[in-house]
Amino acid sequence: MKIIKKYIPLAIVFIFGMITLASYYVPHRTSEEYLEWINRWENIVSAFALFLGMISLFYVHYKKIERKVDGWGYSLFVYIGFLIIMVAAMISHGDISKGGKVTCLGWTFNNIYNPLSATMFSVLAFFIISTAYRAFRIKSTSAFMLFLAGLILMLGNIPLGEIIWDKLFSWTHITIAEIKNWIINVPSTAGKRGIMIGIAIGAAVTSLKIIFGIERGYMGKD
Amino acid sequence: MKETLNKMLKIDRRWLFLLLTFAIIIPILKPIGIPSKSTSDAVKDIYDFIDKLPPGSTIILSLDYDPSTAPELHPQAAVVLKHAFKKNLKVIIMTFLAGSGGLIDELVRTIPTKYSKEYGRDYVLLPYMPNILAALTQMSSNIYAFYEKDIDGKPLREYEMMKNIQSYKDIACVVDITGTAILDYWVAYVGDKYKVPILGGVTAISQVGYGPYLQKKQLKGLIGGMKGAAEYERLISEVGKGTSGIDALNIAHILVIVFIIFSNIVLLILKFL
Numbered sequence: 001m002k003i004i005k006k007y008i009p010l011a012i013v014f015i016f017g018m019i020t021l022a023s024y025y026v027p028h029r030t031s032e033e034y035l036e037w038i039n040r041w042e043n044i045v046s047a048f049a050l051f052l053g054m055i056s057l058f059y060v061h062y063k064k065i066e067r068k069v070d071g072w073g074y075s076l077f078v079y080i081g082f083l084i085i086m087v088a089a090m091i092s093h094g095d096i097s098k099g100g101k102v103t104c105l106g107w108t109f110n111n112i113y114n115p116l117s118a119t120m121f122s123v124l125a126f127f128i129i130s131t132a133y134r135a136f137r138i139k140s141t142s143a144f145m146l147f148l149a150g151l152i153l154m155l156g157n158i159p160l161g162e163i164i165w166d167k168l169f170s171w172t173h174i175t176i177a178e179i180k181n182w183i184i185n186v187p188s189t190a191g192k193r194g195i196m197i198g199i200a201i202g203a204a205v206t207s208l209k210i211i212f213g214i215e216r217g218y219m220g221k222d
Numbered sequence: 223m224k225e226t227l228n229k230m231l232k233i234d235r236r237w238l239f240l241l242l243t244f245a246i247i248i249p250i251l252k253p254i255g256i257p258s259k260s261t262s263d264a265v266k267d268i269y270d271f272i273d274k275l276p277p278g279s280t281i282i283l284s285l286d287y288d289p290s291t292a293p294e295l296h297p298q299a300a301v302v303l304k305h306a307f308k309k310n311l312k313v314i315i316m317t318f319l320a321g322s323g324g325l326i327d328e329l330v331r332t333i334p335t336k337y338s339k340e341y342g343r344d345y346v347l348l349p350y351m352p353n354i355l356a357a358l359t360q361m362s363s364n365i366y367a368f369y370e371k372d373i374d375g376k377p378l379r380e381y382e383m384m385k386n387i388q389s390y391k392d393i394a395c396v397v398d399i400t401g402t403a404i405l406d407y408w409v410a411y412v413g414d415k416y417k418v419p420i421l422g423g424v425t426a427i428s429q430v431g432y433g434p435y436l437q438k439k440q441l442k443g444l445i446g447g448m449k450g451a452a453e454y455e456r457l458i459s460e461v462g463k464g465t466s467g468i469d470a471l472n473i474a475h476i477l478v479i480v481f482i483i484f485s486n487i488v489l490l491i492l493k494f495l
Contacts, residue, residue, distance in 0.1 A: 032363055039356030046352055096327045109324035114289040121290035129242045130235040133481040157426055157449050159258035160472040177260045189433035
């Protein structure tokens with residue numbers, strides 16, 4: 001049992017991990033054909049993973065409805081929403097438009113998914129305004145520097161900001177766009193470069209740990 | 223006085239929400255028309271690159287955004303597509319995000335007819351592909367290994383514009399409009415590895431993070447947010463949603479700045495009272 005649960009998965013990860021890693025650097029036809037083949041398998045596995053994710057989602061919300069926990073009514077909407085879109089997709093055969101006319105699925109996308117998705121993201125704007133007024137307190141030098149950088153970037157991003165800057169600070173002979181570009185090109189880029197290098201090294205190390213079986217989180221608790 | 227100022231600092235946030243709502247709705251209903259004076263270098267670069275492509279060149283337009291980021295990115299996609307059609311470029315439209323189907327459909331239902339462009343001759347739509355890494359690496363040798371058929375299930379090779387297209391070697395550039403990290407994949411797996419020019423369009427908040435790529439010319443140009451779309455619309459002399467939305471953006475930004483400054487001034491006064 002240990003062979004099936006532990007050693008075979010480790011062996012699969014190691015073999016395919018090393019071959020795929022090597023294929024990236026080998027400019028040979030065989031290596032490209034291998035990548036084509038493994039990519040197809042990846043698509044198949046992704047489809048199963050999506051199906052598994054869907055079952056897991058339905059199970060979690062079914063349990064909430066069964067136990068009538070707080071907010072169980074919202075869990076009903078998971079099933080209702082899924083059914084609406086599924087029925088619309090089946091009626092339209094997966095097409096959003098046909099012959100220039102919007103299908104049933106296209107209608108649900110334009111009138112349900114589109115507005116709901118945009119609304120969810122728009123709520124952020126209201127939280128930002130509330131936080132800006134009630135929580136942004138300039139109590140230290142670093143907070144002031146953060147505010148200054150944010151102020152310059154915000155003013156530089158809007159035409160009205162350019163007009164305000166020109167009215168107040170035209171005597172400096174420096175435009176807000178120039179200052180904004182300096183902030184983006186110098187301190188921000190330097191910081192971002194450091195972060196990107198850190199992330200890349202971290203990702204490479206974690207990938208190697210998974211390939212060599214040191215990191216086994218994907219195998220579950222046993 | 224102290225009590226009043228304290229009350230002002232602890233004001234019910236619903237008043238703030240109401241103020242923001244009016245600040246956004248009023249400029250949309252009654253446009254102010256604040257003129258934009260400058261065009262950023264990154265937008266100019268992307269405009270110049272596409273403008274200098276010879277007519278008949280094929281570009282890939284990868285539209286990877288969903289309705290949550292559509293207000294910033296949809297105007298960018300529209301203006302790039304309009305520019306490409308004005309320059310008589312052939313466009314291969316694709317996506318790696320499942321939620322962008324309806325938005326792409328909205329683009330291709332309105333824009334091509336305005337420029338007398340025909341499906342199959344001037345542009346094609348490829349189906350959604352979940353496995354981005356596989357698709358990007360595969361297209362380096364053979365686009366049809368992954369994209370055998372177009373979005374309608376018809377063989378891709380049979381379209382007039384795809385007759386001389388085999389891989390990235392036949393593509394003039396890739397323009398990726400996205401609110402996710404997909405642009406990083408295009409730069410790393412296509413731009414750097416296969417030397418294909420990559421151009422991008424991102425949300426304003428993400429724009430700052432692409433400075434390293436722009437400095438090293440890994441990205442040939444970048445449109446940032448709604449302002450970037452408005453600047454591009456001005457360059458191609460076509461008013462679109464980027465320009466019309468900029469008034470609301472102006473007022474909302476100023477409101478946030480005013481709130482921060484006002485609350486901190488009140489706090490400072492309270493400190494000395």
